[in-house]
Amino acid sequence: SGRIFMGVALFLLVQISLIHDVRTEESYGDFDDDAEPEEYSDASENLFLTVGATRNREDDLEDVWAMRSWDGEVQWDDDVALLNGRNFHRFVQQVPHVLVQFYAPWCGHCQKFEPVYRRAASHLRMERVEAVLAKVDAMAEPQLTRELDVAGFPSLHWFAYGAQRSYGGGRRNETLVNWVTYHARADAVRTVSCMREAEDLLLEMGAEEAVL
Structure with missing residues (x-):
């Protein structure tokens, strides 16, 4: 029997160019005189799926902005999260989409870019885009900067x-x-080759398996 998941919407695109439905004896799709149609009777068999999975948007947004109350673990500069070596990995794992600016306080380009970055962060929040802008002081976090192979300032990583x-x-x-708006949507699309991979993706995206 199939497994039932809650909290995630799953969108499936079956990539088949020509289909012959054995139940209705109808063929449709991208026709070619030399093409051999694929027999199709059950969507659970022989699927190659492009999967878009997203959790409830309101829940995601509430989770993201609730991080303001992490007992001081993550500080904020208006709508930009201030990350460091202690909170960085947890934050980027817990927030679905994060753009991180690595900067140096003495860098003139960083200083010029700062108001642009802050305005963009506020715009994304007002538009309820499922993404957060964050920044790391690379001079204060040399180990994290080396670990992530950051070169030059300001350096932006998605x-x-x-x-x-x-x-x-x-x-x-x-x-x-x-760019952030587009990729926050596009990066929610994954390709899987079987239903087991789709189920694993649902769990990865935060779905809960229903207990019936």
Whole structure:
């Protein structure tokens, strides 16, 4: 019997170019005179799925901004989280999408970028985008900076469900907001090859298996 999960919406895209439904004897899809249709009778068999999973948005946002009350473990500069070696890994694992700026207090480019970054953080919160902007003082956290292979300041790194990659957007408010908004949605899409992988993804995204 199938397993039932609660708290996550799962969207499935079945990647099949030509389908023949053995129940209705109808064929449809991307037709080609030489193509052989795939027989299709049960969506649980022979699936290659593109999966988009997202938890309840309101719950996610409440979780993110509730981190302001971590008994001082995470401090905030307006809507920018201030991270360090003690709270960094927990934060990027617990918050689905985080853009982190590594900066040096003496860096002129960092000082110029600071108001842009703060405005972008406030804009994302007002628009209820499921992402948080954070920053790390690289001079105060040399070990964390080396661990994450940060080179140059300001250096922006994107964390989606704990996985790190370099930021690929611009440094103006509009381009930064657009990049973060797009990737906060796009990075929720995963590819799986079987239902077991889909179930594991649901658990990873915070779903709870229902007890019936």
